[in-house]
Amino acid sequence: MNAPLLFLNQEEVKQCGGADMKKTIDIIEKVFSLHHKGDYVLPDKAVLRWGDGDSESIMGRINGMPGYIGGEFNLSGIKWISSNPSNPFKANLPRAAGTIILNDPDTYLPIAVMDGTLISSMRTAANNGLAAKYLARKDSEVIGLIGAGVLNRTVLLALYEVLPNLKKVKIYDLDKNRSQQFINDMKSTVPVQMSISESAENTVKDSDVFVTATVSKEPIVKPEWIGQGSLYLQLGSNECEFDVVYETDKFVVDDWEKIKSRGGSTPAIMHREGNLSDSAVYASLGELVNGEKKTRENNKEKIYFNSVGLGIQDIAVAKMIYEEAKFKQIGKQLDLWGSPNTRI
Ligand SMILES: NC(=O)c1ccc[n+]([C@@H]2O[C@H](COP(=O)([O-])OP(=O)(O)OC[C@H]3O[C@@H](n4cnc5c(N)ncnc54)[C@H](O)[C@@H]3O)[C@@H](O)[C@H]2O)c1
Known part of the structure; x- marks a missing residue:
């Protein structure tokens, strides 16, 4: 044997x-x-x-x-x-x-x-691609990526798969060389217009879908940058100000109990400090997939997806x-x- x-x-x-x-x-x-x-x-x-x-x-x-x-x-x-x-x-x-x-x-x-x-890295991106399939505007054309690391490369592949009208990608990293390398690596696989963004603010503003996949532990995204009808995909830990979560129209998660248990992401910190209740979560991704909750209902909603990875x-x-x-x-x-x- x-x-x-x-x-x-x-x-x-x-x-x-x-x-x-x-x-x-x-x-x-x-x-x-x-x-x-x-x-x-x-x-x-x-x-x-x-x-x-x-x-x-x-x-x-x-x-x-x-x-x-x-x-x-x-x-x-x-x-x-x-x-x-x-x-x-x-x-x-x-x-x-x-x-x-x-x-x-x-x-x-x-x-x-x-x-x-x-x-x-593929499954993490696929989570976010799936979230975009259900929650992004169907006519989304512009995406903004913050963090030119490994994950935003696969996230870009996933968004390219689910957003048929994708025309433009803005990429921002603290290290500009990494943004340039990102474009060099991705431009043949994702043949859309790609440009280096000069700031996180420019990356978020006017983007239909924007993503933070960084190792920052300081909040980056501010609520006043976020446009109507956008989808925010947060992959890293504490990458947005608390008001971003408060001001969203729909807060969707992969698994809220696991997000809280891991503890490091913005909504988990807010919950631990008593600033966010369980009822703030609109739906889990599984509820959307199984048709238990409505997905995007109009072109004005600001939607926020947070995942911990399972x-x-x-x-x-x-x-x-x-x-x-x-x-x-x-x-x-x-x-x-x-x-x-x-x-x-
Ligand atoms: N949610 C999930 O399911 C999940 C799963 C795996 C990893 N992650 C997290 O995703 C994040 C990204 O992972 P990765 O593998 O791409 O990391 P990586 O190290 O390859 O890239 C991170 C990039 O972020 C940049 N950066 C750091 N601070 C920044 C800032 N303030 N503004 C702009 N850019 C900044 C760095 O220069 C680097 O290029 C990590 O925090 C990781 O823990 C999430």
């Missing part, structure tokens, strides 16, 4: 559809439907860090994100993902690096280990990759044991 374990590196994950945004958005839509129906198990993220919440922006952290997702996925697993904000600047390495382990639904034995870095999304996407890898016979078959040692 052995314990076969499939190992997939990032290139192999890609060969199995890991960079296919349309497929990823479709999977994430199914995940949110199951999430709303309660067909999942999702412990809180375990956060390993070397100080208080604020230390994460300097020292980084490693998150353990286990979960079980039901429905057609019926699989458990865990993503173990590190974040070191100085990596891109000091070592020319990505901020985040992840590994995913999948476990057999019956025996619970591990069946696969794969790169989780690409999957994590381990069940990683497991569902990893399952698709795993099935594809078995079908195409991609990856390296390892054996965890020669034979199980049950009597040491």
Whole structure:
């Protein structure tokens, strides 16, 4: 008896559809439907860090994100993902690096280990793409991106997928070279007009959809910059002033309990300090997907989407990759044991 374990590196994950945004958005839509129906198990993220919440922006952290997702996925697993904000600047390495382990639904034995870095960034973007599919104006043409890092690259792919009228992208980063590199990297994949923005304010103003995906712990976005009919997608932690949340017409989340438990994002801070009640949340994304709540109702509403990211999304996407890898016979078959040692 052995314990076969499939190992997939990032290139192999890609060969199995890991960079296919349309497929990823479709999977994430199914995940949110199951999430709303309660067909999942999702412990809180375990956060390993070397100080208080604020230390994460300097020292980084490693998150353990286990979960079980039901429905057609019926699989458990865990993503173990590190974040070191100085990596891109000091070592020319990505901020985040992840590994995913999948476990057999019956025996619970591990069946696969794969790169989780690409999957994590694709599924995070797909969450936000899905939110835009339901909440952005159908005629959205201009998007503003704050933060020229890894995530806004995949977020741009996701928005390009769901916004058929997209014509213009504005990008802003504290480091202008990173904005230029962003444009160089993305212009052939997303062939629309792209320009470097000189300020966060210009990036938000006149954008139909705008995104903050930064490592800033100081609020960036001010309520007076935000136009009617816009959608704000917030991925980082404390990136907007409290009034942005108060003045929005619809506040939508992936999972409010998990946002509160993680604690670092603007609405979580507001809630902890007694400045935001649970009733401020209009809907979860799953409620929109399942038609339980109305999506955008007119071209004037300002809508705000905040997400924390859920381990069940990683497991569902990893399952698709795993099935594809078995079908195409991609990856390296390892054996965890020669034979199980049950009597040491
Ligand atoms: N919500 C989710 O589901 C989810 C999932 C994963 C990661 N995240 C978060 O998304 C954020 C972005 O991740 P990433 O991988 O793209 O990071 P990254 O390190 O690759 O890029 C972050 C960029 O933000 C820029 N920046 C920092 N402060 C800024 C400011 N005030 N104004 C403009 N630019 C600024 C940096 O120069 C850098 O280019 C992180 O905070 C990460 O923790 C969210």
